Amino acid sequence: MTSNARKRCTAFPSSIDIHGDSNPGTNSTVIPNEQPTLTEKRCTTFLSSRDLEQDCLLEGNNTPELQHKPSSSLITELPLEPKEHTSATKFQRRPGWKPPHLPISAKRTSAERIDGTKRFASHFPESGSLWAKYKQFTKARGPGKVVLAYEIKSPKVIVAIKECKAADTERAQLLFRTSHPNIVNLQDAFIDERDVYLAYERMDLPLEQLHSDIKLEERHIATICREVLLGLSYIHQQLQICHLSVKCSTIFLSTQGHIKIGGIGSAMLLQHPKQEGRDIKSVGWMMTEIMEPGTAYPNPESILLESPGKWSHDILDFQKNTEHSVSQSSSPYHVFLAIAASSNAGSLVPLVLIAMKNWEA
Known part of the structure; x- marks a missing residue:
C-alpha cells in the first residue's frame, strides 16, 4: 500500500562515492544530457502531522497501524519492564529504583x-x-x-x-x-x-524614654507593635528560644527609624523554656505601658485600661487578641497593623530626635 505521506529524506554517500572522491587528482568529465549516476542512499522516513491526523499507514505491509490516542493512554501503556525482544529505553523503570524521599522539616535542638x-x-x-x-x-x-x-x-x-x-x-x-x-x-x-x-x-534611645517624653499616636503604636512582632518571629522560629522580657525598657530605636528588641544575648544565656504565648502577651502589656503609663506601673502584666474610651476599637481589639494568643502563628494579621507607617523613618525619626535632645539635656 502506497502512502501519500510527506517524507523527509536524508541521503548518505555510499562506499563507492567515498572511494570515488578519495582520488582528488582524477579528472572527471561532465557529459551533457547524460543522466547522473544513481548513488546508494539510505532514507529515513518521518511522519507528518497530516499522517497522524488521518491515521495513515507507513509504507510496508508489516508496519502496524498508528492509532491516534490521548497522551494519558499512551503514557499508561508504556512497558514498565523491558521485554526479551525490546531494548531498554529511557521510559523504562530501572531495577531497584525508588522515588526520593520528600524533605521533612524538623526543629533542631x-x-x-x-x-x-x-x-x-x-x-x-x-x-x-x-x-x-x-x-x-x-x-x-x-x-x-x-x-x-x-x-x-x-x-x-x-x-x-x-x-x-x-x-x-x-x-x-x-x-x-x-x-x-x-x-x-x-x-x-x-x-x-x-x-x-x-x-x-549601638542604638540611640529606649522606647521607655520616647513615650515618657512624647505622647504617641495610634499609628506610632501600630508601627512599634509590627516591628516587635517581626523580631519575635525571628527569635521563636530561627533562634528557637523565648525572650520573656519584652517591655518598653528593652525596645530600642535609632535615629534612622529602626525599632529593635534588645537583650538577645541574655535570652540565649538563660535559655528559657518555650513560652511563645507569653512573649506575644508582653506586646499587649507594652501597649498598656505606652497608652497609660500610670496604670501599667502597679500592674505591668495587664491590659486593663482606666480610660479605654480614648482609644479606637481596632487598637483595643488588637491588644485583647495578644492576651489570648498562644504562639506567633495563632495571632493572624490584624486590621490595626494596617495603619502602621510603611516607613519607620518617616514616622518616628522626628520623635526620636526630639526625645534624644530632652534625654541629653
Whole structure:
C-alpha cells in the first residue's frame, strides 16, 4: 500500500562515492544530457502531522497501524519492564529504583542549631579580656552596666557592652552572632574567667524614654507593635528560644527609624523554656505601658485600661487578641497593623530626635 505521506529524506554517500572522491587528482568529465549516476542512499522516513491526523499507514505491509490516542493512554501503556525482544529505553523503570524521599522539616535542638552555626563562627565567643579589642569611652548608665566602647583597630565601630557577672560559662558557648533588622544584634562575646561580656550594636534611645517624653499616636503604636512582632518571629522560629522580657525598657530605636528588641544575648544565656504565648502577651502589656503609663506601673502584666474610651476599637481589639494568643502563628494579621507607617523613618525619626535632645539635656 502506497502512502501519500510527506517524507523527509536524508541521503548518505555510499562506499563507492567515498572511494570515488578519495582520488582528488582524477579528472572527471561532465557529459551533457547524460543522466547522473544513481548513488546508494539510505532514507529515513518521518511522519507528518497530516499522517497522524488521518491515521495513515507507513509504507510496508508489516508496519502496524498508528492509532491516534490521548497522551494519558499512551503514557499508561508504556512497558514498565523491558521485554526479551525490546531494548531498554529511557521510559523504562530501572531495577531497584525508588522515588526520593520528600524533605521533612524538623526543629533542631539548641545544641544542633548552635553547632551548625558555629561552623562559620568557630571563634565565637572568644576567651580572654574584651578590653584587648575595645576601649570604653562612656560610663555605665543604670543597672546592667552597659557602656559604649569603640574597636581599637577600627575606631568608627562603636558597640554597647554589657557585663554579665558570674554567668554560666557552659551556656555561654551557645552564644552566636545574630543578624535581623528588628533585633539589637549581638556582634561579639567574650568569656573572661567567670564573667561574660556581650557587645551589641549601638542604638540611640529606649522606647521607655520616647513615650515618657512624647505622647504617641495610634499609628506610632501600630508601627512599634509590627516591628516587635517581626523580631519575635525571628527569635521563636530561627533562634528557637523565648525572650520573656519584652517591655518598653528593652525596645530600642535609632535615629534612622529602626525599632529593635534588645537583650538577645541574655535570652540565649538563660535559655528559657518555650513560652511563645507569653512573649506575644508582653506586646499587649507594652501597649498598656505606652497608652497609660500610670496604670501599667502597679500592674505591668495587664491590659486593663482606666480610660479605654480614648482609644479606637481596632487598637483595643488588637491588644485583647495578644492576651489570648498562644504562639506567633495563632495571632493572624490584624486590621490595626494596617495603619502602621510603611516607613519607620518617616514616622518616628522626628520623635526620636526630639526625645534624644530632652534625654541629653
